Amino acid sequence: MTAHLGLDATVPTTPLATRLAELVRLLPGRLTDPVLGGVVVVASATGVRVASSDHERGFQADLDGLVGSEGSVLVPARPLAETLRSLAEPEVRLVVEGSRLAVRAGRARFALPMMDLAAHPGLAPSPPHRLSVPSAALRGPLAVVAAAASRDDALPVFTGVRLSVEDGVLALLASDRFRLAKAEIPLPGPAEDAADLDVLVPAALLAELSRQLPRSGEVDLRADTDRFALSWEGTLVTTALLATPFPNSDRLFPSDVDCVLRADADELTAAVRRAATFGGGRGLLTLVAEDGGVRVLGSDPTIGESEETVKADVAGNRISRTYQARHLVDALRGFTGRVVELRVPAHERRGSVLTADPGDDGVAVTHLVAPTRPPSPRG
Amino acid sequence: MTAHLGLDATVPTTPLATRLAELVRLLPGRLTDPVLGGVVVVASATGVRVASSDHERGFQADLDGLVGSEGSVLVPARPLAETLRSLAEPEVRLVVEGSRLAVRAGRARFALPMMDLAAHPGLAPSPPHRLSVPSAALRGPLAVVAAAASRDDALPVFTGVRLSVEDGVLALLASDRFRLAKAEIPLPGPAEDAADLDVLVPAALLAELSRQLPRSGEVDLRADTDRFALSWEGTLVTTALLATPFPNSDRLFPSDVDCVLRADADELTAAVRRAATFGGGRGLLTLVAEDGGVRVLGSDPTIGESEETVKADVAGNRISRTYQARHLVDALRGFTGRVVELRVPAHERRGSVLTADPGDDGVAVTHLVAPTRPPSPRG
Structure with a gap:
């Protein structure tokens, strides 16, 4: 990267503000080095780029702009994003004035001190393209699977989402040891470049990206042995991989399903949420298979008891299992607007499977939820 | 209050859920006695009443309902509100079953343990009616004035809103010593009962009530020497008064206004908010009167500088004053969609006045904001 020169560019406000807001959400919460809280602004013949990096993660977005003078600067990212966020003017001019990057819009001028661009790590080069998927098919499953990962850094392997390709299907997999989420996204075409893709990517980043991904268009997945990246519409987000291999989970x-329930996922979710108030200190609730329905039971020593029956098709044995309420709520999120199938094994300690018929886009989501010991008998 | 008997009543879900949510927001955050976290449910020939009290504050709301069996019970308020909040059934049945109050809706049953009704303080009797005002005229000014009060309990007088009646006008007044907000609401008719009204009411409660008040209809103000109450549409909220007399603030x-600025309040608010990012550690910004505009200046040693000019009519001297950014933002909230007038006195230490022409309803809002020492000169 060159030293900052007399950068001067005019950029539409809304896309710049949106990209900067996304960039700021990917910055580390605590900065070990203030320079990592900066945004690199580059004006060149091809337009304007904003970029950030904290060694682990990198963000860059390319924007159309009218460039009067090329140059690169580093300025604090949060105040720039905050300033842009509330500007009503349709365009802003970014221009170096003395030791400041000035943001000029209408009768307003905001001047941000420039930081030492040479001290910034810059963006790691993008890993090579491996495959492309429709963004609409990736967003939902990515959010659901990433939510099943652990937030506890003590066991890094469980803080990641495994992305792998087999037989023309992109599989996403995550677990925190108490539940496991899996999504299978059929690839639209042949994906020779992706044949051996098998990476473990930090789940927290993917959860945030599932919100930033567009509702339509394509997303590119990029990876090499050290890094993973998603790119779409001029935006590229890279991250270091988690090194640990993911345990085999198949x-x-x-295999020995004892009872199969099929119910409207939204109705079941609403009932589970209501029962969660009565989940007690451990946040537990019990599902009981009955003729034509599933009974959702909660019990709390001070708050009282709840019981509610949700219509369901029930096949097999009439079983009863207790789960963490929040595990069920998280798992059911993957089946909004669908019929969810709950498969309960005969063995009391083995996980139950939530799944549904694949959607029109062929995407299949499966959730494994571990049962827990039922609460002590009702008083 | 009688002991709980076999209460049995059917009530429309939405109004019951709304009133319970309001009731819960008025409960104390920390409960000195668990019984104060309870809601009293009374079914009688006239319908269903829900009520709570913590000695200081009381809430009661009357609802239409089909009463099969009269009775009174005390149950935990938060879980009841939480359960009602998410129910899709249009009606719920509240019925005593054993030691529980059951909430039955469709195929669901929630059972809350009954608490000792005799241990509950009950609701203090409502103080007598003093005056009525249109709710639409009270809501906004109440929110704006209550926001100017202090949250610091060490000086109780500044945690209150003074409500007083003089010459057919209801005046609301609050101050945290650094700013003072005043609203004057003309009374629609003669108010003999209100002639000597002069009470100091906890501002935090009034801020919450400004959100609960309906957008139309009348609100009744009730008061005696110890208590104050607002009532509307079957809801009554009472509170103990703050005992301290409010200092004279006139x-x-x-009186010696040196400069008068008139600007669009929304444009000025937006500029002040943007400048607030550059307010520095003390959160300060400076207004400078110029020909045809007011310049809004911010300066922060690390974030940079901002300057923005908002169109304004300027009369008198071209002055410059520095304020707490959040004081200006709070004060400007009272003038949304209007032209705000800023009157700056010649004396540098005296407060500036923000005001506007009274609205169609005759309501006039005035804000006094103390200036502060300007930040050290720009680097």
Whole structure:
């Protein structure tokens, strides 16, 4: 990167403000080095780029702009994003004035001190393209699977989402040891470049990106042995991989299903949420299979008891299982507006599977939820 | 209040859920006695009443309902509100079953343990009616004035809103010593009962009530020497008064205005908010009167400088004053969609006045904001 020169560019306000807001959400919460809280602004013949990096993660977005003078500067990212966020003017001019990057809009001028661009790590080069998927098919499953990962850094492997390709299907997989979420996204075409893709990517980043991904268009997945990236519409987000190999999880899925329930996912979710108030200190609730319905039971020593029956098709044995209420709520999020199928194994300690018929886009989501010991009998 | 008997009543879900949510927001944050976290449910020939009280504050709301069996019970308020909040059924049945109050809706049953009704303080009797005002005229000014009060309990007088009646006008007044807000609401008719009204009411409660008041209809103000109450549409909220007399504040309003600015309040608010990012550690910004505009200046040692000019009519001297950014933002909230007038006195230490022509309803809002020492000169 060159030293900052007399950068001067005019950019539409809204896309710049949106990209900067996204960039800021990917900055680390605590800065080990203030320079990592900066945004690199580059004006060149091709337009304007904003970029950030904290060694682990990188963000860059390219924007159309009218460039009067090329140059690169580093300025504090949060105040720039905050200033842009509330500007009503349709365009802003970014221009170096003395030791400041000035943001000029109408009769307003905001001047941000320039930081030492040479001290910034810059953006790691993008890893090579491996495959492309429709953004609409990736967003939902990415959010659901990433939510099943652990937030506890003590066991890094469980803080990641495994992304792998097999037989023309992109599989997303995450677990925090108490539940496991899996999504399978059929690839639209042949993906030779992706044949051996198998990476473990930090789940927290993917959860945030699932919100930033567009509702339509394509997303590119990029990876090499050290890094992973998603790119779409001029935006590129890179991250270091988690090094740990993900344990094989296929054996966790039960083969001896004893009871199968099929219910409207939204109705079941609403009932589970209501029962969660009565989940007690451990936040537990119990599902009981009955003729034509599933009974959702909660019990709390001070708040009282709840019981509610949700219409369901029930096949097999009439079983009863207790789960963490929040595990069920998280798992059911993957099936909004659909019929969800709950498969309960005969063995009391083995996980139950939530799944549904694949959607029109062929995407299949499966959730494995571990049961827990039922609460002590009602008083 | 009688002991709980076999209460049985059917009530429309939405109004019951709304009133319970309001009731819960008025409960104390920390409960000295668990019984104060309860809601009294009374079913009688006239319908269903829900009520709470913590000795200081009381809430009661009357609802239409089909009463099968009269009775009174005390149950935990938060879980009841939480359960009602998410129910889709249009009606719920509240019925005593054993030691529980059951909430039955469709195929769901929620059972809350009954608490000792005899241990509950009950609701203090409502103080007598003093005057009525249109709710639409009270809501906004109440929110704006209550926001100017202090949150610091060490000086109780500044945690209150003074409500007084003089010459057919209801005046609301609050100050945290650094700013003072005043609203004057003309009374629609003669108010003999209100002639000597002069009470100091906890501002935090009034801020919450300004959100609960309906957008139309009348609100009744009730008061005696110890208590104050607002009532509307079957809801009554009572509170103990703050005992301290409010200091006379008329002398604080400057008589020697040196400069008068008139600007669009929304444009000025937006500029002040943007400049607030550059307010520095003390959150200060400076207004400078110029020909045809007011310049809004911010300066922060690390974030940079901002300057923005908002169109304004300027009369008198071209002055410059520095304020707490959040005081200006709070004060400007009272003038949304209007032209705000800023009157700056010649004396540098005296407060500036923000005001506007009274609205169609005759309501006049005035804000006094103390200036502060300007930040050290720009680097």
